[in-house]
Amino acid sequence: MVNEQVNKENPLGTEPVGGLLRRYAIPSIVAMLVGALYNIVDQFFIGQKIGELGNAATNVAFPLSTACVAIALLLGIGGAAAFNLTMGEGDKEKAVYYVGNAAVMLFVLGLILSVITQIFLTPLLRFFGAPENVLDYARVYTRITSLGFPFLIVSNGGGHLIRADGSPRYAMLCNLLGAIINTILDPIFIFVFNMDMAGAALATVIGQLFSFLMAIRYFRNFKTVSLRRHHFAPVWSYIRRIVSLGTAPAFNQVAMMVVQIIMNKSLTHYGALSVYGESIPLAVAGIINKVAMIFFSLIIGISQGMQPIASFNYGAKKYDRVKGVYKIAIRSGLVVSITAFLSFQIFPRQIISIFGSGSKEYFDFATSYFRIYMLFTFLNCVQPVSSNLFTSIGKPKKGIFLSLTRQIIFLLPLIVLLPLFWGIDGIMYAGPFADLAAAVVSGTMVLAEFRIMGKNPLPVQAD
Numbered sequence: 140m141v142n143e144q145v146n147k148e149n150p151l152g153t154e155p156v157g158g159l160l161r162r163y164a165i166p167s168i169v170a171m172l173v174g175a176l177y178n179i180v181d182q183f184f185i186g187q188k189i190g191e192l193g194n195a196a197t198n199v200a201f202p203l204s205t206a207c208v209a210i211a212l213l214l215g216i217g218g219a220a221a222f223n224l225t226m227g228e229g230d231k232e233k234a235v236y237y238v239g240n241a242a243v244m245l246f247v248l249g250l251i252l253s254v255i256t257q258i259f260l261t262p263l264l265r266f267f268g269a270p271e272n273v274l275d276y277a278r279v280y281t282r283i284t285s286l287g288f289p290f291l292i293v294s295n296g297g298g299h300l301i302r303a304d305g306s307p308r309y310a311m312l313c314n315l316l317g318a319i320i321n322t323i324l325d326p327i328f329i330f331v332f333n334m335d336m337a338g339a340a341l342a343t344v345i346g347q348l349f350s351f352l353m354a355i356r357y358f359r360n361f362k363t364v365s366l367r368r369h370h371f372a373p374v375w376s377y378i379r380r381i382v383s384l385g386t387a388p389a390f391n392q393v394a395m396m397v398v399q400i401i402m403n404k405s406l407t408h409y410g411a412l413s414v415y416g417e418s419i420p421l422a423v424a425g426i427i428n429k430v431a432m433i434f435f436s437l438i439i440g441i442s443q444g445m446q447p448i449a450s451f452n453y454g455a456k457k458y459d460r461v462k463g464v465y466k467i468a469i470r471s472g473l474v475v476s477i478t479a480f481l482s483f484q485i486f487p488r489q490i491i492s493i494f495g496s497g498s499k500e501y502f503d504f505a506t507s508y509f510r511i512y513m514l515f516t517f518l519n520c521v522q523p524v525s526s527n528l529f530t531s532i533g534k535p536k537k538g539i540f541l542s543l544t545r546q547i548i549f550l551l552p553l554i555v556l557l558p559l560f561w562g563i564d565g566i567m568y569a570g571p572f573a574d575l576a577a578a579v580v581s582g583t584m585v586l587a588e589f590r591i592m593g594k595n596p597l598p599v600q601a602d
Contacts, residue, residue: 149226151451156464164444164471166307170298171436171443173314175429176322181339182429184325186495189276189335191422194494196276196336198425199269199403202396203256203281207291209392210248214241215296216446217385219303220531221377223447224384227454231364238300239370240377242358245296249289256285268403270417276336283340287347294350301354303447304362313353321346387530387538391523394546399428401554402566409563415504419497420563423505426494431513434479438520441468441475442527449531458592465528465585472520480517483509511567515574525581529588537584545577 151159185193218241225234256263264277294317298310321342328338358366403421410420445468452460482490487509488502497505522545529538550573557565 149451151223151448152227152455152457152460156448156460157467159448160441160444160464160467160471162444163302163307163447164441164468166311167298167302167443168437168440169311170314171440172433173311173318175432175436176318179429179433180318180322180325181343182426182494184329185336185339186426188329190495191418191497191501192273193276193336194422194425195273195418196269196280198421198428199264199267199273199277200281200284201425201428202267202399203252203263203285203288204291205392205396205399206252207249207288208295209389209396210252211245211292211296211299212392213296213385213389214245214248214381215299215385216388216443216527216530217241217381217383218296219299220384220446220450220533221380222300222303223450224454224533226363227451235361235364235366235370236374236377237381238304238358238361238364239366240373241300241381242293242297243371243373244378244381245293246289249292252292253285253288256281256288260285267400268407268421270407270421273418273421280336280340283337284343287344290344290347290351294347294354297354297358299443299446301357302443304364306357306362307444309353309357313350313357316353317346317348317350319346320349383535384530384533386535387526387542390539391526391542391546394543394551398546398551398554401551405554405558405566406563409558409566413563415500415563419501419504420508420566422497423491423501423508426491427505427508427512430490431479431516434475434516435519435523437475438472438523441471441520442524444468445524446527446531449528450533453532461528461532462589462592465524468524469520472524473517476517476520479519480513480515483513483516507564508567511564512570514571515578518574518578521578522581525585528585534588537588541577541581541584544580545573549573549576 182194182197185197218237221237221241222234225231225237260278260282261274264274264281269277294313298313301307301310301313324342324345325339328334328342332338334341402424406420406424407417411417413420445464448464449461452458452464487506490509491502491505522541526538526541529535529541550569553569553572554566557569559565561568
């Protein structure tokens with residue numbers, strides 16, 4: 140009876156899934172694009188003022204930003220999924236604890252990561268692949284940006300909790316405000332005050348601070364539940380559930396971070412053995428990763444918009460709605476993926492030119508890297524949407540496995556092995572092989588899960 144009452148009151152269980160996905164995905168996409176904009180804006184202005192070495196420095200520092208996103212997804216998506224699943228089951232009193240525990244752990248882990256980075260800054264940057272001519276730039280930039288890690292993690296992770304509460308537009312505005320502030324301050328600090336790398340970093344932290352304050356403001360006025368002080372007291376049973384549901388998307392980011400570190404080291408090593416040298420491949424890969432973030436932001440935004448809909452309806456045993464929202468998410472992702480593929484194949488030189496000038500070798504490598512490494516971009520929507528589906532329906536082990544397919548299971552071995560035979564070109568060809576394999580595995584697992592849903596009148600127990 141309680142379950143039926145919740146379903147009547149909550150539009151997640153009654154309104155058409157297509158309209159719901161648009162309502163939740165568009166603000167999520169904007170929020171993700173804003174997160175990508177932080178890095179793109181810094182990259183643009185640094186490239187104009189400092190050039191190749193500055194671009195390489197932001198690439199070296201990028202694994203730490205990826206670590207922040209991983210923590211935000213671990214606790215943000217995990218908390219949101221646990222909250223929506225529990226609300227769908229009709230247990231409102233229990234659901235509120237997932238929000239409070241997720242919020243407090245977001246800040247705690249952000250603070251821990253900031254302290255670790257400050258203490259071990261230089262060893263970390265060397266480990267991330269910084270050559271000597273890039274190290275000083277990376278050190279200046281990262282020492283400042285690491286101060287904003289708690290703000291970044293709470294605002295990003297909190298956005299998922301805010302969307303789960305039915306306020307996707309507010310979540311979007313949190314990140315949008317920070318990005319606007321960062322975009323305004325970047326040219327002022329870099330060009331007017333001549334602060335260079337430090338100016339870009341400071342502008343980023345100030346923008347993150349304002350996003351953080353907006354997220355905290357919302358936690359004081361949640362819509363569907365009332366948050367009280369005791370809801371924020373960490374309880375292991377709630378944290379364990381949050382972490383289990385958020386592990387898949389977090390692992391995907393950790394996998395990206397591991398691959399990026401290996402990639403940076405490989406680009407530096409094999410670049411030194413080629414006509415391009417150490418810094419050109421490192422700088423180009425950094426720019427292309429940031430550009431690809433725009434495309435992936437759209438895909439991840441669609442998958443995050445799907446999460447509360449799939450979670451609630453799976454908890455409410457409405458499996459047709461779960462299947463329906465997944466199919467719409469995949470179709471939307473394919474439109475985005477194909478558009479990105481055409482852009483990367485047709486306009487690689489024009490895109491790379493936005494981020495400053497360079498030598499003939501610089502543009503030659505950039506054009507080849509774009510066209511080869513991103514060759515199967517049109518399939519890249521399948522793996523993240525599928526992985527998030529399993530997380531949304533309370534099957535974290537399957538979600539974790541899919542989150543590891545592209546980055547760890549396929550891409551990482553190829554990055555190590557192919558350059559042994561093809562040199563730096565082998566790094567480029569590793570990308571399309573991994574993209575194709577991950578898409579095939581993901582599609583196969585989702586089809587099998589849909590068959591299980593069709594055979595069972597009740598939810599299958601979480602794996």
